[in-house]
Amino acid sequence: MSGKFAKRMGSLSEQLWGWSFAIAILGIVIVTFTISDTHDLPMTIIGAVLGVAMTVFATFFLFKGQAKQQAAMLNQQREQEKDVEIFKQKLISYNAFLDSLRKYVTESNEITKKEVIFNAMAIRMHCSANIIDSIDENITAIIKDAGEDAEVRSLVWSLNKIACLFREELYGETYNADSKKLQEFEKAISGSTEEPTEEQKKTQTIEDEREDADIAAKTVPGWDEITKRLKGDGWHLENGTDSFKLTSSDSPVVISVYRKKGKYIVEAAKEDDCDFSQTLKTSFKGARRYGTWWRELPISNYGVTEGSLLEQLPSNDRARASVIKWIDKLIKYI
Numbered sequence: 001m002s003g004k005f006a007k008r009m010g011s012l013s014e015q016l017w018g019w020s021f022a023i024a025i026l027g028i029v030i031v032t033f034t035i036s037d038t039h040d041l042p043m044t045i046i047g048a049v050l051g052v053a054m055t056v057f058a059t060f061f062l063f064k065g066q067a068k069q070q071a072a073m074l075n076q077q078r079e080q081e082k083d084v085e086i087f088k089q090k091l092i093s094y095n096a097f098l099d100s101l102r103k104y105v106t107e108s109n110e111i112t113k114k115e116v117i118f119n120a121m122a123i124r125m126h127c128s129a130n131i132i133d134s135i136d137e138n139i140t141a142i143i144k145d146a147g148e149d150a151e152v153r154s155l156v157w158s159l160n161k162i163a164c165l166f167r168e169e170l171y172g173e174t175y176n177a178d179s180k181k182l183q184e185f186e187k188a189i190s191g192s193t194e195e196p197t198e199e200q201k202k203t204q205t206i207e208d209e210r211e212d213a214d215i216a217a218k219t220v221p222g223w224d225e226i227t228k229r230l231k232g233d234g235w236h237l238e239n240g241t242d243s244f245k246l247t248s249s250d251s252p253v254v255i256s257v258y259r260k261k262g263k264y265i266v267e268a269a270k271e272d273d274c275d276f277s278q279t280l281k282t283s284f285k286g287a288r289r290y291g292t293w294w295r296e297l298p299i300s301n302y303g304v305t306e307g308s309l310l311e312q313l314p315s316n317d318r319a320r321a322s323v324i325k326w327i328d329k330l331i332k333y334i
Contacts, residue, residue, distance in 0.1 A: 087170070090126040094166050097123050101142065101159070113143060131165050138162050220321040223314040233331070242309050246327065253334050257297065257323055259306060266326040267294040268334075284329070297322055 097119040104112040120139050124132060138158040221229075227237055230246065238245045243258030253276075256267045269292040270276040277288035286295030299319040304312045313320050 086126070090170060093119070093123045093126050094170070098162075101139075101162075105142065105159075116143065127165075127169055131169065135162060135165055138165075220317045220324075223320055226320070226324055230327075235331075239310055242307050244310065251334055253330075255327060255330050257309070257327075259309070260294075262306075264297045264299050264304065264309065265294045266297050266323070266330070267292060268330050269293075280330075280333070283333070295326070297326065299323065 097116075100112065100115040100119045104116045116139065120136070123135070127135060138161045141158045230237060234248050234250050235246045236248065238247065240258065243256060246255040253268055253270045256269070257264065258267070259265075268277075268280060271291050273291040274288075277291050277293040280286070280293035281288045284293075284295060286293060288294070299309075299312075299316075299322050302316060302318040302322065304316065304319045313323065
């Protein structure tokens, strides 16, 4: 509003100066005719005055045009500098957000989650209103899906969507990744196994039956005896709610038994050592992701229900035998 008012006042001032100049010229002409007795002198004076007036007008409009051109160039330069600075701030904010997202995906806890939320609020200053909702949806999906139970497919798609939205904001290019290529990428980094074939399922069934017969025929040591042996070998046992974990100061490998997606599994993890998990997968089947290998335990078939693992191990011989069999295999491999 103030800009339009200033522009209007400037135009009015120019008009006033123009009328004042015209009136002054007319006054000079009238005075010249009045005080002169001959016609030659007035014409000479009028010609000189008109020449001066034309020079003044030409100079005035020339300087006015140059001033406007300089002002336009200065405004354009300021806008360019402003755009460059905004672009830099966008890059800083986007990179800070992506770095906090990386920390949360690799180490999900309340601290890293708060950092993601804080940076998500910061990028709102540098995003168009029409994409904020989409970014929020994908951030929510990542927070929900991250962690040890992370679905790789969900993470890949959500992270890719955020990257595409940032690309559009920074470079004005709309990019939608090919779904088939995304699926190939997800498959390549997930490290999960393909769906087993009928032959593989039949082989697994035979192995499970042999394991059942083997367990039934054995005299299984008590849980207290097993834990004492493990501690004697340098392993520290840490019980969870429905799980337990074995760690050792002599080994970087962590062995865990816990419930995941309705099934009990045995897991061995060695940081990001993909060779370690790949060798376990080759030797013992199961699945892997990065440096973590896991395999389903059949203890649900032996009466172990959700929340009863630690209660069942001392009294359920078959479940205890199955668990210790896989722990011994992994410790021997390590």
